[in-house]
Amino acid sequence: MTLLDGKKTSEAIQDEIAAEVAAIKAKGGKVPHLAAILVGNDGGSVTYVNNKVLACDRIGFGSSLIRYEDSVSEEELLNKIKELNEDPEVDGFIVQLPLPKHIDANKVLEAIDPKKDVDGFHPTNVGRMVAGLPAYLPATPAGILQLLKRYNIETKGKHCVVIGRSNIVGTPMSILMSKCTYPGEATVTICHRNTVDLAHHTRQADILIVAVGRPGLVTADMVKEGAVVIDVGTTRVPDETRKSGFRLRGDVDFDNVAEKCSYITPVPGGVGPLTIAMLMTNTLRAAKHEVYG
Numbered sequence: 001m002t003l004l005d006g007k008k009t010s011e012a013i014q015d016e017i018a019a020e021v022a023a024i025k026a027k028g029g030k031v032p033h034l035a036a037i038l039v040g041n042d043g044g045s046v047t048y049v050n051n052k053v054l055a056c057d058r059i060g061f062g063s064s065l066i067r068y069e070d071s072v073s074e075e076e077l078l079n080k081i082k083e084l085n086e087d088p089e090v091d092g093f094i095v096q097l098p099l100p101k102h103i104d105a106n107k108v109l110e111a112i113d114p115k116k117d118v119d120g121f122h123p124t125n126v127g128r129m130v131a132g133l134p135a136y137l138p139a140t141p142a143g144i145l146q147l148l149k150r151y152n153i154e155t156k157g158k159h160c161v162v163i164g165r166s167n168i169v170g171t172p173m174s175i176l177m178s179k180c181t182y183p184g185e186a187t188v189t190i191c192h193r194n195t196v197d198l199a200h201h202t203r204q205a206d207i208l209i210v211a212v213g214r215p216g217l218v219t220a221d222m223v224k225e226g227a228v229v230i231d232v233g234t235t236r237v238p239d240e241t242r243k244s245g246f247r248l249r250g251d252v253d254f255d256n257v258a259e260k261c262s263y264i265t266p267v268p269g270g271v272g273p274l275t276i277a278m279l280m281t282n283t284l285r286a287a288k289h290e291v292y293g
């Protein structure tokens, strides 16, 4: 079994970006700038956004963090998005999800200029991805493709089973794995909450991608010998032995599944760090006008 080291892979990608930023600076060009909007102070969201800001600092991007109370109105948020759309200093920005219930997340995502939508969540970018046109790819699926690529994992003709059909991970992941460019060319099955006999499907998987958010969902008996297992789950569970009071748990019963598979991602240190690296990649592409010219 080989551990897919997301931390190391993410650092390698960020080093590549840092070198490009240094070259841009040396030529007197504009440094890429990522802005993030964060609503509320839920522990997970704050941590993830802070990690993004830290990554910007490390690779030499400019960054700004715009914070609102949970009580912020939809209108106020939409006004800020309009401002960021028009701000020439800002190359790309994200609105951290989830948003409070009184705000229509779809309306917010659609208000983002697709050219600055470095999360790749705007319907224009989703549509362009599906059509195979240049687009910002959503960071988590793009990060998983990078892991497969950098570990030279064969995907052509393989059976890839994706559990979860979210707009952010499951749905785009399944589309990308079926595309005719490496890593892709796989036969894809999407499983979700209404799937009958989940284990029947997962046992057929050469590549199993789990993006549900239910700790321990995938047990060893559900995995084929020699499979590649990608765990996207990052659920915070209470842990009194930690200073923070919690720890991160994936969707896969790691210890038992690891013994059976060829490759596996740990949690933490697997897919999460790649999400950050791909957000940085998208921001660099935005600054270079690579997607929309």
Ligand SMILES: Nc1nc(=O)c2c([nH]1)NC[C@@H]1CN(c3ccc(C(=O)N[C@@H](CCC(=O)O)C(=O)O)cc3)C=[N+]21
Binding pocket: 045, 047, 048, 051, 094, 095, 096, 097, 098, 119, 139, 234, 248, 267, 268, 269, 270, 271, 272, 273, 275, 276
């Ligand atoms: N608009 C938007 N874009 C997102 O990309 C987005 C979002 N909203 N909402 C929440 C999810 C979750 N997400 C993660 C990012 C990094 C780690 C990450 O770095 N995880 C580390 C550990 C993190 C920790 O220290 O707790 C790891 O798995 O090793 C995890 C999860 C991005 N998301």
